Amino acid sequence: MIVEEIREELFRKQDLNYRDFICRLIPxxxxxxxxxxxTPVLRKYAKQLVKREDVRDFLKALPHRYQDENLLHGLVLAEIKEFDLCLKEVNQFLPYINNWAVCDMLSPKVFQRYHQELLVYIRKWLKSEEEYTVRFAIGMLMEHFLGDDFTLEYVELVTKVHLDSYYVKMMVAWYFATGLAKQYEKILPYMEGKYLDTWTHNKTIQKALESYRITFEQKTYLRTLKVKK
Structure with missing residues (x-):
């Protein structure tokens, strides 16, 4: 079966030093x-697997036993070219995501061509009680809707996220920091108006100060907006 075949292949591609590193990143x-x-090895393998008809058997074999199988699952989904099929597979996979690394790896390429259709599902995902489903939704808004398709409506969607989860709040901060880098004048009022809770507000500023895409002058002003605890 393909599930056993994939698992055996992953162990053949194992890097023990890298495993120890990842263990520290995902405590x-x-x-x-x-x-x-x-990750580059997984990406290459995913591109090979997506061409196989029996890859569906692997995608159905949830929950996976290993972190690397989950990462590979997300990378296979990224290669699916049909939007409806990809979306179906994403919806089936989301409940099984159990850490930030798998969540952030999931980024289907086909979503770039179906923004309006994707928005319908982003709105649904944002209402979920599952932290990584919500984190994924915010990540999709950050990846696809801070450029030419940007509107303040999408920012409002993120400000209304109140799931009390560290990994959700971190993604909110990441979204706003990226927003400051890409849409500074439009995102800045949300920082000035203290729309976010104190922790997320300050984390946003911290991440913005680390960005190379934000000017020295902008960073100087952002420092003045930090909320003292």
Whole structure:
């Protein structure tokens, strides 16, 4: 079966030093579930697997046992060219995402061509009680809707997210910091108006100060907006 074949191949591609590194990055994940396959290797493997008809058997085999299988799953989904099929597979996979690394790896290429259709589902995902479903939705807004398709309506969607989760709040901060880099004048009023909770507000400023895309003058002003605890 393809599931066993994939697992055996992942262990053949294992890098023990990389596994130890990943274990430190994702402390809330059982180290025994991490094989340790580097991302470029997984990407190459995913492009091979997506061409196989039996890859559907792997995608249906949820939940996966290993972190690397989840990462590979997300990378296979990224290669699916049919929007409806990709969206169906994403919806089936989202409930099984159990850490930020798998969540942030999931970025289907086909979504770039179907922004309006994607928005319908982003709105649904934002209402979820599952932290990584919400984090994924915010990530999709950050990736696809801070450029030419940007409107303040999307910013409002993020400000209304109140799921009390560290990984959701981190993504909100990442969204606003990226927004400051791409849409500074339009995002700035949200920082000046203290629309976010104190922790997320200050984390946004911290991440913005680390950005090379924000000018020295802008950073100087952002420092004045930090809220003292």
């Amino acid at each position: 809330n994940t059982n180290p025994e579930t991490i094989i340790g396959v580097r």
